[in-house]
Amino acid sequence: MEQILQQIDTHKEEITAFSAQTPEQVEEFRIKYLGTKGLVKAIMGEMRNVPNERKKEFGQVLNDFKLFVEEKYESLRQSNTREAKGTSAQIDWSLPGDPITAGTRHPLNIVRNQIVSIFKRLGFAVAEGPEIEDDWHNFGAMNLPEDHPARDMQDTFYISQNPSWLLRTHTSSVQARVMETQKPPIRVICPGRVYRNETISARAHCFFHQVEGLYVDENVSFADLKQTLYFFVQEMFGNDVKVRFRPSYFPFTEPSAEMDISCLICKGKGCNICKHTGWVEILGSGMVHPNVLDNFGIDSNKYTGFAFGMGVERITQLKYQVNDLRLYSQNDVRFLKQFTGVV
Template sequence: MEALLQQIENYKKEITVYEAADAEATEAFRIKYLGTKGIVKAIMGEMKNVPNDQKKQFGQLLNDFKLFTEEKYEALKLSTTGGAQTAAKEIDWSLPGDSFPVGTRHPLTIVRNEIVSIFKRLGFAVAEGPEIEDDWHNFGAMNLPEDHPARDMQDTFYINQNPAWLLRTHTSSVQARVMEKQKPPIRVICPGRVYRNETISARAHCFFHQVEGLYIDENVSFADLKQTLYFFVQEMFGKDVKVRFRPSYFPFTEPSAEMDISCLICGGDGCNVCKHTGWVEILGSGMVHPKVLENFNIDANKYTGFAFGMGVERICQLKYRVNDLRLYSQNDVRFLKQFTSAV
């Protein structure tokens, strides 16, 4: 064992006087002493030859030798990186840096935020609700009982039956939850994702985004609805866009109307997008049905209101001339990069 002790002392002397001029010399030190085939590992392997009654003493000595060598290596590393630090100080920080790609919001997010901003200027608050809904909030509260034929207009993704839970088919369910908790006056818009069991194509998808609006107060009229929507269309598409209302049917409004604008792609002359009519439907609207008000204990003799709902994808399609709804959800960077300047 005396020979092993003498060997350790000799290596310590070598390590003490070892100097490294550069990083390569430091790496050579590491390989020689601390590498997988280095001196420290070789000496540690001698423990098997140490008598059992001396293992504790020699174990401590060998561990001290390993720590001594590692400290020397760290000191060498510190001394040989001084040149790199000096070089870093000589960098000309006034030079322009490397450019980074600029990201952007998704086009649907851009349009949704713009819609919300327009209606906020009219005093509408924003309300949100769950995407998984019960049958009452999605259908029953909106004047669609179980046997109502209007349910056939919406193919629904049901999650559970008895009780019925489903992926909401419209954000009218958010309006229902607002009317449960708040009494008139009510003025909210309800943006969010909705789901319907439809065949995916360039014109339809199994999920899309809506912004619905609800205004309930005393003496609210259809004229208020029209002026509100006129303001929205002009703010979104410009002052020159033409607007028309067509009678329609929705179970939760009466009377009901669909709103069209002049086609922005052909200027009203007729094209494939507007089916050569010069008009494009953008939303449905109407006066809130008295039955809906009664479902939430709102006095239909005292209060009236209007509601409207639009698809964000359709608004985005017209605003940015998008010809395929599937582009919104394909995450194609070539498509998304086109909206960088729109943020």
């Protein structure tokens, strides 16, 4: 063991005196002392020949020696790196600088901001609320009692029961919270992420984004609703887009209607996006049900209102002709780079 300790002292003197002028010499030092077949590993192998009662003592010596060599290597490496950077002869100052990659907003954020901007011009304020919601604000207040069959269409992720807490299925819960704290006139849009227990495919996902709108005041009519949505479509897609309303059913509105626009991808001729009908549904709407107003102490005999809701993914799909809903959440840089020039 004493012989090995003498060898270590000798190697320490050699290492202390070692100097490297180039990165190649630094690499030679690493291979000689710290490599797989280097000196440190070879000396470590002598541990098996040390008596058991002295293994702890010898192990400490070997560990100190290894740290000594590693510190020397790191010192040599940093010294050569500084010298390489500081040598102006190795730098061609005439070369162009490194390009700075331009970032961009996510396409869903781009379209969301456009939607918000359009409705702001009509006097709508923006309201937001929690994504984790209680049963009352998400369902009960929206005229969806526990035994209502329409709940089956909004199967969601429950966090707890008794009391029930869940991931919200629509941003109507934000409308509920607005009506809870404000009195008419109310004119808000509610953008945000929502969740539903659906199979992930090119046309559906377990989470998506909505923008819902609510307008409550005296003498609000279905004509006000239609003109508001006509204006939105023309501002978002242009004046040449055709629009139609179809009767529908929603528990929180009566009467209710779904709004379609002529398919922007096939120009109304028929394709797989519009299911060969020439029309694509973009939102649901209707007059606020009197029960919803009464739930928040708003006199349904004095006030009326309209509400609507649209999926941001669907609007983005039509505007930028995105054929797979999953692309929005896959973080594929090739997809995201296509929107670099969009403001």
